[in-house]
Amino acid sequence: MPFQFSDKTRQNRNSRLIKIVNGRIVRDHTIINDDVLYIYDGKIIDPQKHFFTCGNSPDVVINAKGLLIAPGYIDMQINGAFGVDFSVWKGEKQMKEGLDKVAKGLVKYGCTSFVPTIVSSPKEIYHQVLPLLKPRKGNKDNGAEVLGVHVEGPFITPSQLGAHEESCLQTATNGFNDFIDIYGLHELKDHAIKIITVAPDVEGVLDSLKELINSGITVSIGHSSATISQAESAVEKGARCITHLFNAMQQFHHRDPGVVGLLGTTHIARPFYGIICDGIHVHPNSVKIAYDSHPKGAILITDAMAAMGLPPGEYTLGGISVRKSGNEKVEVIDNGKLAGSVISIDACVKNFKKFTGCSMIEAIEAATLHPAELLGIQNVKGTLNVGADADFVFLDDDLNVVKCFIAGEEISIS
Amino acid sequence: MRLIIRSDYNEVSEYIATYVKDRIIEFNPTHERPFVLGLPTGSSPIGLYKNLVKFHRNGELSFKHVVTFNMDEYVGLPRDHPESYHSFMWHHLFKHIDIDPNNVNILNGNAEDLSEECAKFEEKMKEVGGVELFIGGIGPDGHIAFNEPGSSLMSRTRVKTLAYDTILANSRFFDNDINKVPRMALTVGVGTVMDAREVAIIITGAHKAFALAKCIEEGVNFMFTVSAIQLHPKALIVCDEDATLELHVKTVKYFKSIEHVIKNLIGAENVGLQGNVKKYPSPEVTPTREAFYNLPFKR
Numbered sequence: 001m002p003f004q005f006s007d008k009t010r011q012n013r014n015s016r017l018i019k020i021v022n023g024r025i026v027r028d029h030t031i032i033n034d035d036v037l038y039i040y041d042g043k044i045i046d047p048q049k050h051f052f053t054c055g056n057s058p059d060v061v062i063n064a065k066g067l068l069i070a071p072g073y074i075d076m077q078i079n080g081a082f083g084v085d086f087s088v089w090k091g092e093k094q095m096k097e098g099l100d101k102v103a104k105g106l107v108k109y110g111c112t113s114f115v116p117t118i119v120s121s122p123k124e125i126y127h128q129v130l131p132l133l134k135p136r137k138g139n140k141d142n143g144a145e146v147l148g149v150h151v152e153g154p155f156i157t158p159s160q161l162g163a164h165e166e167s168c169l170q171t172a173t174n175g176f177n178d179f180i181d182i183y184g185l186h187e188l189k190d191h192a193i194k195i196i197t198v199a200p201d202v203e204g205v206l207d208s209l210k211e212l213i214n215s216g217i218t219v220s221i222g223h224s225s226a227t228i229s230q231a232e233s234a235v236e237k238g239a240r241c242i243t244h245l246f247n248a249m250q251q252f253h254h255r256d257p258g259v260v261g262l263l264g265t266t267h268i269a270r271p272f273y274g275i276i277c278d279g280i281h282v283h284p285n286s287v288k289i290a291y292d293s294h295p296k297g298a299i300l301i302t303d304a305m306a307a308m309g310l311p312p313g314e315y316t317l318g319g320i321s322v323r324k325s326g327n328e329k330v331e332v333i334d335n336g337k338l339a340g341s342v343i344s345i346d347a348c349v350k351n352f353k354k355f356t357g358c359s360m361i362e363a364i365e366a367a368t369l370h371p372a373e374l375l376g377i378q379n380v381k382g383t384l385n386v387g388a389d390a391d392f393v394f395l396d397d398d399l400n401v402v403k404c405f406i407a408g409e410e411i412s413i414s
Numbered sequence: 415m416r417l418i419i420r421s422d423y424n425e426v427s428e429y430i431a432t433y434v435k436d437r438i439i440e441f442n443p444t445h446e447r448p449f450v451l452g453l454p455t456g457s458s459p460i461g462l463y464k465n466l467v468k469f470h471r472n473g474e475l476s477f478k479h480v481v482t483f484n485m486d487e488y489v490g491l492p493r494d495h496p497e498s499y500h501s502f503m504w505h506h507l508f509k510h511i512d513i514d515p516n517n518v519n520i521l522n523g524n525a526e527d528l529s530e531e532c533a534k535f536e537e538k539m540k541e542v543g544g545v546e547l548f549i550g551g552i553g554p555d556g557h558i559a560f561n562e563p564g565s566s567l568m569s570r571t572r573v574k575t576l577a578y579d580t581i582l583a584n585s586r587f588f589d590n591d592i593n594k595v596p597r598m599a600l601t602v603g604v605g606t607v608m609d610a611r612e613v614a615i616i617i618t619g620a621h622k623a624f625a626l627a628k629c630i631e632e633g634v635n636f637m638f639t640v641s642a643i644q645l646h647p648k649a650l651i652v653c654d655e656d657a658t659l660e661l662h663v664k665t666v667k668y669f670k671s672i673e674h675v676i677k678n679l680i681g682a683e684n685v686g687l688q689g690n691v692k693k694y695p696s697p698e699v700t701p702t703r704e705a706f707y708n709l710p711f712k713r
Contacts, residue, residue, distance in 0.1 A: 021510070036509050048504045049494055055515045 015041055016059040017050075018408055023064030023394070026071070026364055027384045037069065039390045042139070042407035046386045062410075064394055067402055070364045071382050072112025072391035073345045074371040076195060077150055077244070077274055077301035079117045081105060081308040085316055086116045089128045096132060103136075103143030105309060108413035109344035110401035112138055112391035113145040113381055115194055117303075120153030120161070120168040121319075127184045134192040138391060139407040145391070147375065148194030151183060152243065156223035157199040162248040163320055163332050163339035164223070172204025176211040185215065193217050194375060197243040199224030200234035209237040218375060220274070221259055223248040228261040235262060235271055241374055242273040244303055245290055246282050247338070263293045270294055272374045274301040277351040278343040280329055284355035291356040299374060300348040300367040305330060305340030350399045360399065415630070415649040416689055417669035422654050423618045427461025430549070430616055430652045434466065435475045436687055437547055443479035448517065450481045450539070452548030452607065454559070455502045458616040459551060467510040477513035481542050483535070485550065485559040485607075487521040488596035489528065489573065497587045498523070521571070521600040532571040532600060539606070548610035552617050555579055556625035556638030560601035563637040569603030604642050612688070613646050617653040626653060627660035648688065 018039040025032045038047040038058070080086050082105045084098035099116070106114060116133050118126065130149060138145030154168045155178075161169060172178040185191050195218045198205045202224075212219055221234050222243025242259060250258040257264065262271055275290060276282055277300060291298055302308070307315040307324040314323050314333070322339040324330045332339045343351075345367055353363035365382075372382025380389050390408035393401050404411050420426045434451070443449040453459070469475040487499045494501065500520055508518060519538055525531035539545060550558050555577070561569060562577040576584075581595045588594035607613060617626050629640040630651070643649040658666050676685050684693040 034510075046494075047509060048501065051504060051508060051515050052493060052500055052518075052520075057512070057514055061512075 017056060018060045018062060019047070019058035020062045020064055020069065023067060023069040025069045025384055026361055029361060029365070031068065031361065037384065037392075039405075039408040042390050042409075044384060044386055044388045044390050067394040067396060068360070069384065070393050070395055071368040071372075071384055071388070072144075072393055072404065072406065073110045073300075073349065073367040074147070074375075074382055075106070075111050075114040075302050075304075075345045075367075076147070076299065076371045076375070077117050077152070078102075078106075078114050078304045078308075079119060079340050080306040081304050083306055083310055083315070085306040086129065086133065087118045087121050087125060088316060088319060089125055092128075092132065095129060099133065099136075099146065100143065103138070103146065106144045106345075107404050107406065107411045108401070109346045110393040110395070110404055111144050111345045112393070112404065112406050113147050115147045115150045117150040117152050120156060120164040122168055123182050123184075126151070126182055130184060130192045134190075135194075137407070138389075140409045140411055143411070144406065145381075145389075147377075147381075149192045150195040150197070151193055152197040153223060154182065155179075155198045155202050155205050156248075157201055157225050159225050160199065160223045160248045160250075162223060163322070163337055165320060171202050172208055175204050176208045178204065179208060179212065191215070195220055195241070197222040198234075198239075199226060200230045200239070201226040206230070206233055206237060209234060209239060213238045221262075221271070224259055225250050226259055228257045228259075231259045231262050232265055232268070235265065235268055240271050241299070242271055244281065244301065245273040245275045246286055247276065263290060263297075270297055272297045272299050272370060274299045274303075275352075276301060276303050276341055276343070277348040277355060278328065278341045279351060279355070281338060281341060284351075287352065287355040288357070291352075291358060295358065295362060296370070298352070298366040299370045300345065300352055302343050302345050302348060303341050304343060308342040308344065310342075346399065346401050353399065360397075363399065364395075415643060415646075415651065416672070417630070417665075418650065418652045418673065419658060419666065419670060420652070420654055422656075423461055426616060426618050426652050426654050427465055430614060431462050431465030431469065433614070433650075433652075433687075434462070434547070434549070435469050438475065438480060440687055441546065445479055448479045448481045448542065450483070450542050450544065450546045452483050452485065452545045452550070452602070452610055453503070453507075454485050454549055454551045454616075455499045456551050458618060459549065460506060462549070462616065463506040466507065470511045477511045479517075480513060481517040482513065482519060483539060483545060483548075483602070484520040486599050486601040487523045489523040489598040489600060491523055491596050493522075493524065523596075523600055528573050528600060532573065535571045535600075535602075536606065539609075545610035547612045547614060548607050549614045549616065550607060550640075552615055552622055552625050552629070552640050553580065554583070554621055554625055556628050556640050558604065558607060558615070558640045558642075560599045561604050561639040563639070565604060565636060565639050567608075567634065567636050567639065567642045568605040570606050571600065571602045574599055574601050604636075604639050608642055608646050612648040612650065613643055614650040614652065615640060615643065617651060617657045619654070620656040620659055622653075622657050623659040623661075626651070626657050631661060631665060 020037040036047055038045045081102050084102050133149045135148050136146040154170050155172055197220045200206050219239040220241035220243045221239050252260040312324050312326050321333045322330050323333050328342050330339045349363050349367050368382035372378040391406050394403040404413050438449050441449045491498045522531050560574045575598050584595050585592045628638040634641045634644050685691055
């Protein structure tokens, strides 16, 4: 006799069995027509196994009407949005409300998971903010999932500080202890940091990489004037990503390729690279060059700041005053430097496809599969395989987000 | 027996799918009185299932009160193996329709006690009131389900060892490696299928022509187990022109003429779904020899 779900389990709304039909599923690097998705308890389950084992019919059947079904987008570098700046402390209540605002607001862009990013800041900021940005499950109440924090700095090179505050930068003369001290990593097992951006050319950084990685942190190279050999050393020691390729690093030079030269490394697996596709931070041709040289390494990031989702005007980024102009450029008021972007992740996906001429699948994977692989969560995020979290989007053929689901529940984006 | 001949595989599939749909709708199944359908696997029913899915998507057909019994399943193959008959039925039919999983019956080739599994299957068929319509295909050697040549015509659901021909034919689904093909299967018996109130066999392709000829133009012979339908009170064969290539011209003309008479002389509206004449209109025109044999037409 097949197993029967009792009526009790049905009362919890998460225990409804949801069947999605008539969608074109993005899976295994291709589009699969004529298949169905079964969602139960916020997870994607095996439909055939469930059908023949559990003996219950779906409670809800959703017709995707021929739309593409893709995993939800993952943004692993976002400094803020909708007026919220993760690097500014206004009190615990404001930070929690700010996090909620961003997590809920990002859903309409198809973003189902994100990594709040903190720019180079004084110690107090890290100690106050980090405990509030711990990983948090995504669902209808919370909005997008918080995967942890990206600490971008302060162990970066002064000559490549971009829009960061110079007085916050520091070296790691005391090695890993400096990291523990500034981020408050005394409770190593329970910390919120998922990604760290460091410059290999800053004193003490290369020697600390091993311990950073052992603490479960993904190391990314950025805001650096490292030579190619310094950069390759970092990769050999376990750095697996480049932070916003081309920005805040030396220009590519044919005899001295610098960090960009990692795209041409052969003796070791090349790292992933975050790249901002607003057409402003990186010229479309440069995006294509990077993609052509290392298509499987592309990770789309917004590097969005507080003004994302808001009209043109003056805002702050980590305490620095910036101006968002009508053409979507954000510049530091004092020196005109580019300061974060105001692009959304779904626009990044569309632009990436346009700039590189890649397929729809590759554009989608750059915002789903690749960031999940970098963070080592590709079995539950960035995929529609059995066992994954049911975070997905319905897209039309122009890659517009039509519907967004987190933990199997549709979240209204109209 | 009715023999319906259509021009190609697609037309055959459309015909049998429409027939199944009309039978279910006419039966008007309910929870207490479901429509019990016997189903095959293989290449013959793929078109049938595509059309049934189409009807379901159009809103023309619901499987809510349909109970199904599949004919067979390999022994020892994991249920979610891509070549198991569970997988075949899931991908071709069940995942697209609204059938209740509890109403789906497929033999379990991994049961601890295979004989008991077969006995339970037969028992379940009795419990639901017997099979209303059993659909099958035919092997090139005239076998139905896995009732290979030499199977008793009164056989019931049981374990069978596959014939060499069958293993060869199936190796194309197992990386062309005959060592990977399962050697045994659970199958409904010839008797089990003939117990159904109606039996419909799909026969398409020139490679089936010899089997079809053996099954309907020669004697009932357990070397061609489909020939048992000669003794069934309500049998239907739907085939394409290619499958008739080994039949006598007279046989083909006869069966085509039946459809012609129904359509042009009696009127389709006067004939029930299962071929029973409800009303015979007085003939106004004496049919000429040409009229009798002037075909083709469509249903």
